[in-house]
Amino acid sequence: MSIPTGPAGPLRFPDNFGWGAATSAYQIEGAAKEDGRGESVWDTFSRVPGRTRNGDTGDVAADHYHRYAEDLDLMRDLGLRSYRFSISWPRIQPDGTGAPNQRGLDFYRRLLDGLHERGIAPMATLFHWDLPQALQDAGGWESRDTAHRFADYADLVFGALGDRVPAWLTINEPKTVVQNGYLTGHHAPGRQDPDAAYLVAHHLQLAHGLAVGALRASGSDSRIGPALNLHPCYPADDSPQAAAAARLYDSYENRLYLDSLLRGSYPEDLLADLGPQSRMVQGVRDGDLAIISAPIDLLAVQYYTPIYVTADGGTERRWTTSEAEWQQIYPQGMYDLLTRVTRDYGPIPLTITENGLPTPDTLAPDDTVHDAGRISFLRDHLTAVHQAIAAGVPLESFHVWSLLDNFEWDAGYDQRWGLVYVDYPTQRRVLKSSATWYRSVITDGGF
Template sequence: MLRRRDFLASAAATAAATATLPALTRAGLAQSAGQSAAPAGGARIPPGFVWGASTSAYQIEGAVTADGRKPSIWDTFSHTPGRIADGTNGDVACNHYNLYAEDVELMGKMGFQAYRFSIAWPRVMPDGTGAVNAKGLDFYDRLVDRLLAANILPMACLYHWDLPQALQDRGGWHNRDIANWFADYARACVERLGDRVKPWAMLNEPSVHAIFGHGFGNHAPGLTGWDSYVRAQHHQNLAQGVGISTLRSMRSDLKLGTVFSLQPIFPSSQQPQDIAAAARFDACWNTINLDPLFLGRYPAAFESSFAPLVQAGDMQAIRVPVDFLGVNYYGPSWIKHDPAAFLAQAGYGAVPDGTPRTLLGWPISADGLVAVLARLRDQYGNPPVFITENGACYEDPAPANGVVQDPERTAYIRAHLDACARAIGQGCALNGYFVWSLLDNFEWAEGKRRRFGVTHVDFDTQARTPKSSLLYLSQLMRAHATGAGAVP
């Protein structure tokens, strides 16, 4: 298992610490899991578990024209009238580009051991290909050095939906050349940062990007239809594999993986057509990513849809070993047959009465996280996993006495950490948990009106205020560091 002592070193000791990164093994997990039986007081998380926070570039950085950065598809989309619920955009967001040191200091004070951030492709290669923008990479240099000085592991995600607009103008994820464009961009990032950053995730939630950005059209770049979805999905899978192989050829000390959004899918009724629709939706959301990566094939129901795009060698390029899998988990979905739905005639159906929900209406089920991890254990070889996103949106009150009280979010996090402990106890290869998100941010099509952060951000003044969920996490992380592994 990836253990904290293996890679959370001070800047001066980074090289020595990262030499022990290959300790990411299921054998290491099994040894720890054997010591993690739940006591009467609650489930236990074993030693070596990594505690982190996640963000993404467009949602927090701001500074969209600074130091040579050019527009991404989300700049274009968010500036298109009617696309964002509250009419806002990511031009400033959390101003993390200028306030990163303050945010790293906050993480250090709270006891976070790792930080998963994304790199903005339009900062590094403003035109998508060609010349590398040194000033753009300078920002990530400063961020990484600050993290290491605070004894926080940097985990970089190469793509979190902010494709350079220049590449979208050349077809974006519909153009199969993007696999090589992505590999060139990834190479540039690792050439600059790979001496200090060891865990690298290729893509964030490719199925979600394909479904909402290229199928429904309510995310950037705003494209619609089944064929559009299929092309975006296959070329993301291909870029993911080519990217991993490219980086693995560059350095042997990297830990390479990718990030999928996974969720249990249930039929909204026991009618045969709803059961079949749920199976189709499960394929489009979950196994459309898992099967190519781990099994080297597309789900049988959709092989004919992907066949025209799959060229010789594609599936071998996609099925490459990964050192870890990032799992983003929020909750389950109930699905019904919908003849009008572009996504395999499957649409969102009625949620069972009494199911708790977040402000966005998302159903809540911590047991669903256990089910997701058990599926990876049983069907996909139990790969080493990090929960790279987990969190909830609620209507938070204004700050008072230096804190924002968010008991609903705290309860959500607690329940899901308990689920993590239970899954580990059942032999699932879970190595860490990254809360979504460190900061309230620009929440995609919802704009700034919906908040997921464990830190409140006043978007007018950029003041950061901890929420009670952050203080809970801090208490838990510090207790765990001293050997008290129970989830209180």
């Protein structure tokens, strides 16, 4: 399938389309030891020598905790209609349980009030990987209890902030926690244990379902859903073996999460591949999938790269990569992914909550940052988005990853993903060419 060719001329998006940008708490906030914030798994992980590039940590990051008002003004000046961010669990519950840290809640109250004052709709993520270290010490996501602690945390946050948040996202990219945190080990908590990994997948999804239940029980009319990074999986050749391998690969990449959330079952081929004695299969209890598949209001989709699967179950590269060597640049994948979700799972409202790339940005002597590669990338991917909408995909909004240059996990500060350049020694913000371009796209409703 290829992206249909539309009529010549400018592409125009629906008038009410939610143009936005995205961030996450640990990547931008800093203030790691201020105002009662507890330690997270990423504080611990980033302090282990060799875990992050240059030994970088999120201790200061983009100092958003202190500079949020300036950043809110940047969002307003860019014309953003939506801002997707995350709430730091250890800033709210330093040990992952118990009474809330009011100073943490107050920060997010100020942030939310500032968004509303500027006419920007908040989209708040409850968990973007910064698990309180105290919960990790008690077993982390391998422990079923952590899912229940997350539900308690979600209920607390809904009660304190819910009147200010029209849309909640529960768990950000459970697949990345599973694959990077428990298979390759290059993300926190740094494990390499496949049997633990898929039990973690189940508990993350159980946590999502319990949080949905907590919001419904609160009587809130806010919307809620998960944020999934989905990778279209293509056979690397025309052989039946490659087709079968791609199908199984897709079950681990996509259907493990989509089927359980939207159909109330795990893929049979995945369960057979794991085997009946796997910790995941053994860990699923009666009623779990009913909790996981509780109706949601929207599905957040994050797209970065396709995967090409060989007959032996390996992968190969087909397209140019960005500075993030894992990311192949393939806009067609955006169209294929969005139309596949709608075709296979029905017309559930969708939002794109992350799409972007790192480019080799430098601050020029005239105080400008020219990132033509990012503009080209966004134009091509938004073209695919536009065609998906034309094909009937109920897509409501698009959020660039990211608003600001930030701490990029194990890559530290070597990769710059932002629309806004952050000069880390001074924390000065400079709009890149892509930010100016994106502002015109928002103003014009397309390009």
